[in-house]
Amino acid sequence: MKGWLIAGLAALGTILVGMVKADLEDEKVCRWLARKLAYRTAQRLPADERDRWREELIRDLLDLEGRVAPLLWAFSVYLQAGRWGRMRGMPSRWEVLVARTRAAWQRLRSLPQARARALSKQWHPSRNPETAQQIMAAAINTKQAVGTATLEVGLTATAPGVGSTATYRPTMDVSHDGAPELTHTSFVVWLRQQRQDFEAHIDRRFEEYRRARDRELGP
Amino acid sequence: MGDPPRLTMNVLRILRALLEDPAIPRHGLEIGLGAGLRGGSLYPVLSKLEDAKLVSSTWEDVDPSEVGRPRRRLYRLNPDGVVYARQALAEAQQQLSPTDPHTPAWGRTPGFPAKGGAPA
Numbered sequence: 358m359k360g361w362l363i364a365g366l367a368a369l370g371t372i373l374v375g376m377v378k379a380d381l382e383d384e385k386v387c388r389w390l391a392r393k394l395a396y397r398t399a400q401r402l403p404a405d406e407r408d409r410w411r412e413e414l415i416r417d418l419l420d421l422e423g424r425v426a427p428l429l430w431a432f433s434v435y436l437q438a439g440r441w442g443r444m445r446g447m448p449s450r451w452e453v454l455v456a457r458t459r460a461a462w463q464r465l466r467s468l469p470q471a472r473a474r475a476l477s478k479q480w481h482p483s484r485n486p487e488t489a490q491q492i493m494a495a496a497i498n499t500k501q502a503v504g505t506a507t508l509e510v511g512l513t514a515t516a517p518g519v520g521s522t523a524t525y526r527p528t529m530d531v532s533h534d535g536a537p538e539l540t541h542t543s544f545v546v547w548l549r550q551q552r553q554d555f556e557a558h559i560d561r562r563f564e565e566y567r568r569a570r571d572r573e574l575g576p
Numbered sequence: 577m578g579d580p581p582r583l584t585m586n587v588l589r590i591l592r593a594l595l596e597d598p599a600i601p602r603h604g605l606e607i608g609l610g611a612g613l614r615g616g617s618l619y620p621v622l623s624k625l626e627d628a629k630l631v632s633s634t635w636e637d638v639d640p641s642e643v644g645r646p647r648r649r650l651y652r653l654n655p656d657g658v659v660y661a662r663q664a665l666a667e668a669q670q671q672l673s674p675t676d677p678h679t680p681a682w683g684r685t686p687g688f689p690a691k692g693g694a695p696a
Contacts (some may be wrong), residue, residue: 413649417605430615437616
């Protein structure tokens with residue numbers, strides 16, 4: 358069994374080495390690989406310098422002739438990329454690994470709290486379907502109350518005594534998010550004042566028009 | 577001028593390559609081949625020298641579509657850099673040239689006589 362395993366691994370290794378060798382004999386593959394190494398090198402540098410060095414490294418690779426020279430040049434740069442990056446203020450791979458592990462551990466530790474927060478939101482009364490329906494009904498009542506109040510003030514202003522507050526639903530006392538916090542009394546007073554001001558304005562304009570017409574027509 | 581980099585053999589080689597004709601800007605590969613350095617040793621040193629304001633670099637002022645090739649990054653020693661490079665190379669030359677031609681400067685032990693001469 359052990360002999361078969363060794364033979365199999367050897368055969369697999371031979372095939373892989375042959376494939377890699379065939380690829381490396383192709384100049385296009387070598388240049389592609391060199392370009393990839395240049396990109397990976399630039400990734401190890403600070404973000405504000407990456408574009409400049411990427412362009413410069415790839416530009417210099419173009420000047421190198423042959424199949425192996427660009428690859429060796431790019432590989433030598435890539436080997437020093439970590440040291441170069443640290444020199445430019447980038448963290449080492451080890452530091453990145455430690456920081457990521459620490460962040461993952463913190464996230465893992467905060468999972469119970471996050472789950473508790475999610476459950477708390479889920480169990481909040483506003484998430485209850487019955488409560489949501491009640492909130493919707495209250496909002497509809499508010500709209501109706503505004504409409505009713507407008508109608509009543511109009512009736513009161515045009516024909517005093519006709520308007521009745523018996524149908525008014527005092528839901529405006531309930532303060533909702535974004536709704537004006539007016540009591541129903543002050544709201545009705547405000548509406549009435551607006552209506553009176555508007556009618557007084559119309560009366561003034563009508564009086565001015567009548568006088569101008571009289572002046573034109575003469576006595 | 578910023579903090580000059582530590583004088584290593586690679587730094588000295590690059591300074592020497594740049595000092596051959598300080599007026600002519602050279603691109604990275606040319607400097608590397610002139611200094612006999614691989615890319616991995618070249619670019620970090622160039623960026624260090626640039627940080628120290630000894631070397632300035634600019635993109636080649638050509639239109640790639642006209643010349644039919646991408647632009648190059650060109651390096652040139654600053655006036656301060658020329659003075660610094662000459663001084664550094666002279667000091668290095670002095671340190672590396674042994675009084676005894678058979679023993680390098682770093683191989684001499686204080687108190688021990690050099691070959692056929694007075695104590696070093």
